[in-house]
Amino acid sequence: MTVAAVPSDPATASPQAPVIPRQRSAPAAELHQPQPWWRDAVIYQVYVRSFLDSTGDGIGDLAGVRAGLPYLRRLGVDGLWLSPFYPSPQHDHGYDVADYCDVDPVYGDLDEFDRLVRDAHRLGLKVVVDIVPNHCSSAHPWFREALAAAPGSPARARFHFADGRGEHGELPPNNWRAMFGGPAWTRTTGPDGTPGQWYLHMFTPEQPDLNWRNPETGRAFERILSFWLERGVDGFRIDVAAGLFKHPDLPDSPDPYADERTRDSVNPLAWNQPEVHEVWRSWRRLCEEATARDGRERLLVGEVSVPTAAEHAAYVRPDELHQAFFFDLLAAPWEAAAFRGVIDEALRDIAGTGSTVTWVLNNHDQVRTVTRYASPSGDADPSGAGTGGPRARAAALLMLALPGAAYVYQGEELGLAEVLDLPDEVLTDPVFHRTGSRLRVRDGCRVPLPWSGHVSPFGFTTGGDARPWLPQPDWFAAHTTERALADVGSFWHLYRDALQLRRSLPHLGEGSLRWLDSPPDVLAFVRGDGLVCAVNFGDGPVPAPVAGPPLLSSGPCADGTLPAGTAAWWSCDPSGVLD
Known part of the structure; x- marks a missing residue:
């Protein structure tokens, strides 16, 4: 695999990217006792299949991530969060997990993962892996066993199987809708071809929800966490952390289309049940036991989507998650009052728990900031020349000045805009295939990164006729890492300079x-x-x-x-x- 050469830093800097003063480190007398690394860390989200391809198949992999570690170290982040790389049929690109303790061959193997962790640690970078406890893949051995078992069996008790309503059970057990569109229930078919029970899936039929009221589920995930802790990971990003438990009676929802309409976890009967907090206490104890053994602080960061900052704060109490993404900043419109409102709310309710706020402006599920911040007149110029580019740069500088931790989605440091013109035939997002609508389709922020050159594949993949798994637009040529590193006025240098200042100035980070x-x-x-x-x-x-x-x-x-x-x-x- 070849990766674009990284040019040396320019000797001088433009007004947009000033030279950072070296003398601004705090005097030793002003330094406080060391705090856990995660409290003010900046973590880079790696969407593995779109980061860098080492094999020439057009799909990013763990070896590609390992090759890109010096790039991340040079950018100045404290660590990386890896999207799911587990064996999976890829109905939702890895968020449908078939085996939680292995690596999908398309991404590499466990030996490659171990090399990645070792190299990251050698460069001073933390490694956070994605864990998906709310649901698994329909190809998971547990679910295959459940389908083959009888109603009421222990195998089916690991999931939410229920008899249907109606004279012949032809109606779903309740009126819930899936977040990705359609009913949240799918009916099974017996060995003799007759219709059977229904099973619950809050996302797609290929992602059956696990039953966390079954103690076997909790024990299994503690073993899974221990497996990855023993391989040296520094923490876990927890998918759908406000999920797991459903109302025990599975009653009808007063607003069954809420999740489907908003594509968010808003059904109060399916999300944010009080029992979930005991799971995070258990996982926190597990991480603290690992820290006690080797002195390395571990991190639990949750994808928590709840209505208020006060409810969000409940997840980051001292004995639960260390962090939870605060999505309100991401959702705020480009208005001073809106930004101030969410910042005040977060600092009042979340920081008051003793945790720190975890700020995000983007991730693999959201429209990129350059496009999101463009004015309504439609000036989301792919080059970033409209209002979206300058506003995205300003928002990044604001986020990195706030007290707490921050996460940066890959490609934001290159000023990438959303790819809005992907043809229907290449879209892979199950939201599109379930609804037939391009509204909120996520492929546009997942197009593989451009690294070098002037035409696709822009150094993302090499060899023969290899093509990225999603097509890259021609305008990516203006946003390659090779070009960004050579241009001191680029997004990349803005992020790099801000991160260096954040490390060197005593006023930033916590405080x-x-x-x-x-x-x-x-x-x-x-x-x-x-x-x-x-x-x-x-x-x-x-x-x-x-x-x-x-x-x-x-x-x-x-x-x-x-x-x-x-x-x-x-x-x-x-x-x-x-x-």
Whole structure:
């Protein structure tokens, strides 16, 4: 496999990517006792099949991730989260797991995984793996056994099997709808061809929900976690962490289409049941036992989708998950008041638990920020030349200035926009195949990364007629890592410089946040007692909140002015803040 050569850093920097002052590390007397690494870490999400292909089959793999580790180290992140790489029929690209303790051959094998962990640790990078406890694959041995077993059997008790309603059981057991479209129930067929019981699947029929009221399920997942802990992983990202338990009576929902309509976990009978918290206490104890054995702090970070920050906070109490993604920032419209509202809510309700807020602007399920932040006039120019590009840069600088941890989805550091014109015949998202609609289809943010060159496959894959598993658009040529590394004004350098400052300045990471008075379209705050961040959400320039040039800005920033769609950081003592 060949990976684009990484050019050396330029000797000088543009106003958009200023040289980072080396003298800004905190004096030794000011340093606090070391905190667990995860509290202010920045983790890079690797969508494995779209990161880098080492075999020439057009699908990214673990060896490709390993080859890309120096790139991530150079970017300055603290670790990586790997999307599922387990054996799977790939109905939902790995979130339908057939074996939780192995590697799908398309991605490599356990030896390759072990090499990846060793190399990451050698480079000082943490490795977080995705775990999917709410459901498994219909190809999982447990489910195959359940289908072959009789109603009421122990094998069926691992899932949610139920008799149908109606005169002949022809109606589903309740009115729930699947998040990916259609009924949440599928009827089985007996060996003699007669219709049988129904089973529950809150996503697709190929992803049957596990029954967590069966103690066998919990014991199995503790063994699974122990397997990966013994292989050296630093933590787990937990898929659908507010799921697992369903109402024991499986009653009808007052709003059965809510999950399907929003494609979110909002059915109160299927999600956020109180029993789930004991699972996270159990997993927390397991991680702490591993830490006690070798001194390495482990992480549990949950995909928690709940209505309020207060409910979110319940998942990160001191004896439960260490972190849970706070999706409200991702969902906020490009408005100063909206951003301030979700930041205030998070800092009040979540940080109050003793945890830190875990900020995200994107992931593998969301429209990319360059496209999402484009103005309604439709200027989501793939090159990032419209409003979406500058706003995405500003949002990144804002997120990295907030107290707590942050996660960055692959390709955001390249300024990639959503690929909106993929033809129907290449779409793989089960949302599209279940609903027939392109609304909220996720393939557009999963197109394989461009690494080098001017035409597809842009260094993502090599050899012969290899083609990426999703086609890359021609405009990716302007966003390759090779080009980004050579351009000090690129998204990549903005992220890299922000991450370096975040490491070197004592005011960033954990700590206090104090809002400054500012115009209605501007957010400005002080971190600690000497770092100011300001973001102009408006359409015109405003006076900067601090005199003098910024340490770092998301766009050209003349002295004393903060342009529209721009964020900047300044270092100053409290007397220098124009409050």
